[in-house]
Amino acid sequence: xxxxxxxxxxxxxxxxxxxxxxxxxxxxxxxxxxxxxxxxxxxxxxxxxxxxxxxxxxxxxxxxxxxxxxxxxxxxxxxxxxxxxxxxxxxxxxxxxxxxxxxxxxxxxxxxxxxxxxxxxxxxxxxxxxxxxxxxxxxxxxxxxxxxxxxxxxxxxxxxxxxxxxxxxxxxxxxxxxxxxxxxxxxxxxxxxxxxxxxxxxxxxxxxxxxxxxxxxxxxxxxxxxxxxxxxxxxxxxxxxxxxxxxxxxxxxxxxxxxxxxxxxxxxxxxxxxxxxxxxxxxxxxxxxxxxxxxxxxxxxxxxxxxxxxxxxxxxxxxxxxxxxxxxxxxxxxxxxxxxxxxxxxxxxxxxxxxxxxxxxxxxxxxxxxxxxxxxxxxxxxxxxxxxxxxxxxxxxxxxxxxxxxxxxxxxxxxxxxxxxxxxxxxxxxxxxxxxxxxxxxxxxxxxxxxxxxxxxxxxxxxxxxx
Amino acid sequence: xxxxxxxxxxxxxxxxxxxxxxxxxxxxxxxxxxxxxxxxxxxxxxxxxxxxxxxxxxxxxxxxxxxxxxxxxxxxxxxxxxxxxxxxxxxxxxxxxxxxxxxxxxxxxxxxxxxxxxxxxxxxxxxxxxxxxxxxxxxxxxxxxxxxxxxxxxxxxxx
Numbered sequence: 001x002x003x004x005x006x007x008x009x010x011x012x013x014x015x016x017x018x019x020x021x022x023x024x025x026x027x028x029x030x031x032x033x034x035x036x037x038x039x040x041x042x043x044x045x046x047x048x049x050x051x052x053x054x055x056x057x058x059x060x061x062x063x064x065x066x067x068x069x070x071x072x073x074x075x076x077x078x079x080x081x082x083x084x085x086x087x088x089x090x091x092x093x094x095x096x097x098x099x100x101x102x103x104x105x106x107x108x109x110x111x112x113x114x115x116x117x118x119x120x121x122x123x124x125x126x127x128x129x130x131x132x133x134x135x136x137x138x139x140x141x142x143x144x145x146x147x148x149x150x151x152x153x154x155x156x157x158x159x160x161x162x163x164x165x166x167x168x169x170x171x172x173x174x175x176x177x178x179x180x181x182x183x184x185x186x187x188x189x190x191x192x193x194x195x196x197x198x199x200x201x202x203x204x205x206x207x208x209x210x211x212x213x214x215x216x217x218x219x220x221x222x223x224x225x226x227x228x229x230x231x232x233x234x235x236x237x238x239x240x241x242x243x244x245x246x247x248x249x250x251x252x253x254x255x256x257x258x259x260x261x262x263x264x265x266x267x268x269x270x271x272x273x274x275x276x277x278x279x280x281x282x283x284x285x286x287x288x289x290x291x292x293x294x295x296x297x298x299x300x301x302x303x304x305x306x307x308x309x310x311x312x313x314x315x316x317x318x319x320x321x322x323x324x325x326x327x328x329x330x331x332x333x334x335x336x337x338x339x340x341x342x343x344x345x346x347x348x349x350x351x352x353x354x355x356x357x358x359x360x361x362x363x364x365x366x367x368x369x370x371x372x373x374x375x376x377x378x379x380x381x382x383x384x385x386x387x388x389x390x391x392x393x394x395x396x397x398x399x400x401x402x403x404x405x406x407x408x409x410x411x412x413x414x415x416x417x418x419x420x421x422x423x424x425x426x427x428x429x430x431x432x433x434x435x436x437x438x439x440x441x442x443x444x445x446x447x448x449x450x451x452x453x454x455x456x457x458x459x460x461x462x463x464x465x466x467x
Numbered sequence: 468x469x470x471x472x473x474x475x476x477x478x479x480x481x482x483x484x485x486x487x488x489x490x491x492x493x494x495x496x497x498x499x500x501x502x503x504x505x506x507x508x509x510x511x512x513x514x515x516x517x518x519x520x521x522x523x524x525x526x527x528x529x530x531x532x533x534x535x536x537x538x539x540x541x542x543x544x545x546x547x548x549x550x551x552x553x554x555x556x557x558x559x560x561x562x563x564x565x566x567x568x569x570x571x572x573x574x575x576x577x578x579x580x581x582x583x584x585x586x587x588x589x590x591x592x593x594x595x596x597x598x599x600x601x602x603x604x605x606x607x608x609x610x611x612x613x614x615x616x617x618x619x620x621x622x623x624x625x626x
Contacts, residue, residue, distance in 0.1 A: 047609055058558055087491045091557045091618050094587030098524065098617070130490070 006209060013202050020198070024191055031184050042174055049167055055095045056160035062092035063153045067146055070126070074134050074142055086126050089149070093119040115152060122148060215422070222419045237285045244285070247278050280317075298341040305372050305379070306334040311346055312370070316353065325357065325366035333372055338379045338446045340427055345446070348420040348431065349381065352442050355416065356385035359440065363387065378429070378445045387440035390433065398433055489584050489592035491557070493576070495540070497623035498549040507592050510578050514539045518575070520596050523603045523612060525589065532596050534577035537569040540622060549624035554595060557620040564614060572597050576619060590617035 069085030072078060096112050096119070125145060129138060251274060258264035264271070309329045320327045353368055360366045369384045390398065399421045421431045427446055434441040488508045495503040505513075513535040522530050537552055545552075545566075552569055555561040564574065577596045578585055585591025595616040603611050 062558060083490060087557055087620075090491070090587045094590060094618060095558075097588040098590065127490075 058095040302337040331372040381444040532577040533579035545624040553623040555621040593619040
């Protein structure tokens with residue numbers, strides 16, 4: 001996937017996530033506002049309902065007390081009881097008036113107006129009984145008062161029950177709304193849960209894409225580097241190769257022309273030396289071609305340890321000849337073959353050896369040793385140098401792109417080991433640093449049978465998916 | 468004779484225009500120095516306070532209440548053992564108010580409003596009012612209105 005496509009993919013994901021949460025937020029805000037405003041109204045209504053009912057019962061209670069005390073006062077000629085009865089009757093009127101404070105119930109007040117007038121009349125009649133002795137003539141008045149007070153109480157009892165019958169629809173509305181709110185609550189919760197799942201999935205996809213992007217970057221860097229270097233080297237090799245061919249052809253021609261002659265016997269040693277060194281130059285040129293070739297598209301071939309050894313010997317000969325370090329390649333499995341892109345594996349080995357050369361430059365003891373062994377269907381090339389290992393902090397970063405411990409003078413790019421590691425992954429093998437070794441040691445692991453290894457890897461991946 | 472007639476007429480006129488005192492009484496009981504019953508007009512013999520208060524039970528109208536601080540009634544009548552004031556309404560609704568709270572909130576036993584004796588339409592003739600509460604909405608009134616006792620009949624001092 002190209003960078004622009006990746007960018008578009010990320011942008012699309014973020015935009016969708018933002019839109020999702022924006023819509024969810026708006027929905028929650030709307031439902032929240034609706035719920036709060038309805039709850040506020042419900043609170044006021046229920047409070048008013050409670051006061052309304054309470055006032056009814058207070059009226060009935062006050063009337064009952066007034067009735068009782070009036071009859072007791074008359075029966076026992078108790079002026080205190082009569083007076084208290086009067087107070088209760090007045091209070092009864094007070095409770096009816098208290099309903100006035102409930103603005104929500106204003107529409108109900110017309111029902112009570114007739115009672116207020118009747119109360120005024122009742123209170124005046126009752127008051128006429130106070131502050132004097134009760135006579136037999138008052139019995140009719142008392143009977144009338146009792147009847148009227150009972151009638152009012154009955155009316156209030158009916159009114160209260162009628163009110164609650166009407167309010168049943170209000171309570172049903174509250175119940176239905178509560179049920180809707182519950183559904184909305186679970187809906188929002190479900191949406192939120194889905195949102196989290198989507199986010200986690202997006203993050204997972206993103207991390208996968210980031211890994212792919214990182215690999216692509218490594219490949220791009222190495223490809224461009226190798227392409228440039230390859231083009232340059234191919235040009236140089238071509239330019240050197242042409243005169244070299246001429247030299248070799250001329251030598252062959254001289255040798256043929258002066259075959260068995262005396263002159264040739266005089267210069268044969270010099271001519272042989274020229275021929276040997278020219279051939280050596282030819283080998284070096286071929287080595288350069290090998291190192292700089294872009295072998296990504298090469299086919300896998302069976303290559304023996306011996307072949308690898310010979311090529312390394314040829315490539316490293318000029319450096320070894322300088323005598324700056326001791327180089328050995330030891331193997332007792334020279335005929336063992338592995339599937340590989342030969343050029344790439346040589347590139348990896350040379351890269352490790354060059355790193356070693358740089359690392360041991362300042363040491364008194366300078367040696368580089370390559371050894372081979374077989375371990376669990378893997379052919380292992382160990383590249384060891386006389387260094388004392390890599391510190392623990394740097395070990396974890398060794399294969400990270402652009403990480404380098406080399407100084408600027410050495411022109412370390414931090415590409416070599418990352419690229420080498422990638423090459424070996426492509427071979428179903430691995431490149432590892434061995435922290436157990438006393439000296440600095442890298443292990444190149446290559447499957448002896450690539451086909452079998454591929455099948456094993458595939459089976460392992462399928463097993464992971466199943467579990 | 469004429470003079471007697473004029474005087475009689477004047478006294479009748481006076482009684483017609485004289486303000487009617489509510490019949491209800493306020494009883495002072497419990498841990499008191501001596502029990503006492505106040506008629507509404509007798510409450511004026513106690514130290515008076517007059518203050519404008521927004522009455523949440525009269526559609527938030529501002530009323531100029533006149534009455535006696537509960538703390539003053541406590542000071543005058545309560546014995547040393549008393550710590551709380553129990554206010555009982557004629558319908559037996561009752562609250563218990565610690566004397567510290569009554570002092571702090573300046574709770575008043577009001578019996579006059581805007582120059583007149585409070586009637587039952589004003590939750591009188593005696594009621595508890597609390598100054599400085601501003602406008603109380605219906606929701607908060609359910610709790611804040613607990614101590615605004617209407618139709619006060621008895622004030623009892625308790626431990």
